[in-house]
Amino acid sequence: MASEFLRVDNLTKSFGTNTVVKGVSFAFEKGEFISLLGPSGCGKTTILRMIAGFENPTSGSITVDGNDITHLKPNQRQLGMVFQAYALFPNLNVGDNIGFGLKIAGMPTEERRARVADMLKLIGLPGFEKRYPYEMSGGQQQRVALARAIAPRPRMLLLDEPLSALDAKIRVSLREEIRAIQLDLGITTVFVTHDQEEALSISDRIVVMNAGNIEQLGAPHEIYNKPATRFVATFVGQLNTIEAVVSDVAAKKVTIDGQTVSLHTLPDNAKAGAGISLTLRPEVLTVGARADNDISLTGTISDVTFLGSVIRLRVALGTNIVSLDTFNDQRTAPPVRGEPVTISLASKDLLVLAA
Structure with a gap:
């Protein structure tokens, strides 16, 4: 059974009167790939820099493998760091760049050369040890930084x-x-990104951040399929928002641009005549009817974007406009703007989110 490896407790960081990380806490197991995801200025890089030791927390603690590292110097933490800028030494060749830390640690020359050779094989660049950073592509340089x-x-x-x-x-x-x-080495990894696709595709768990706070922590499928807040729903993946009016609370009916439909659920405080926002992912919408879809809406195609294997449609229901994707079929002409269309969905797929 995996054990807790990284713990952050009530971590806070202020620069003067500006608090950029606000009492953040989380814990992860050994070997996990963790992504800190959020927009610029949300505090994710500041958290990473505090874990690395490049920033001192205003308050809170950081524990790695049972050891409190909150106030240790960066070189005392036994952590590896890869920066956005490759930060390779331009006057050193690849082999010397990779072996720099090993040399500082006093590793014997032959052992160091063997370790460098192993690292070059691991990153898919065997035989590159004599090259200099300026002789390599950006992707190759970042592989060297990783090694x-x-x-x-x-x-x-x-x-x-x-x-x-x-x-x-x-x-x-x-x-x-x-x-x-990372999977081959089994090394616990913390990855900072603002790219939702990156985080969803490679993470074991994701910490979604906003304005110095954690909005949600969970596995990629939980973050995407069950967003805890409106921010998570809108930041992670695309989201359609439909404005409707409650027409019958008991029957859970609402009106969308003059079309009445029954919903799976309504908010507890819903009242007849009140406005309500319904949200749903583009992929739950289908062009035409489908057996397991209990809601159908008619509209007009307002935009068509060809993306190769996928065609992205925007459908105007009235004042509401929704987006959906349909697969490209080489045997069928794509839809055109102005064409009337019926779309359908399952009421259970509509998301009701906290403000």
Whole structure:
């Protein structure tokens, strides 16, 4: 059974009168891949820097493997760090960059060379030890930065938006490689990102942050399918919001742009004639009827975006406009703007969220 490895208790950080991390607490098990996800300025990088020792907490504590590291210097924590900027030494070749920490630690030359060779194999760059950073692509440089961080066998790996400077295709490839390496080594990893797709695709659990607070902590499927707050629902994934009016509380009926439908549930304080916001993910909507969908709405296609394997539609129901995706069928012409359409969904898929 896995044991608790990283614990953060009531962690707070203020810069003057500005509090950027507000009493944050969480705990994770050994070997987990954890993502701190949120918009710029939410406090996620500040938390990572406090774990690394580059920032001192205003209050609270950080424990790694049962040891309080809150006030230890960075070089006393046995943690590996990969930065957004690769931070490689330009005057050192790849082998010396990877082996730098090992040399500082006093590892014998032959043992150090063997470890560097192992790291180059791990990151898929064997034979690159004599190259210099300027001779490599951005993705290759970030692989070297990763190898340098894990060469000393740290207790934990910290990644501060390491993919943000790379183009989209390389980002996808490298994030998969990082995850594969992390699983191979079994090293506990904290990954900071503002990219929801990155966090959802490679994390064991995600901490969604907003304005210095944790909005929700959970597995990717929990964060996406069962958002705890409106912020999580809107920040993680796409969300449609439909404005409706309650028409019959007892029958759980509402009116959407003149069309009356029955819902699976209503808020406890719902009243006839009151406005209500309904939210749903684009993928729960279907063009046309489907056996397990109990709500149908008619509208007009207002926009069509061709994305290759997927066609994204925007459908105007009236004042409400919803987005949905449908698969591209090479044998059928895509829908066109102005075309009338019926969409359907299951009432149980509508999300009722706290404000």
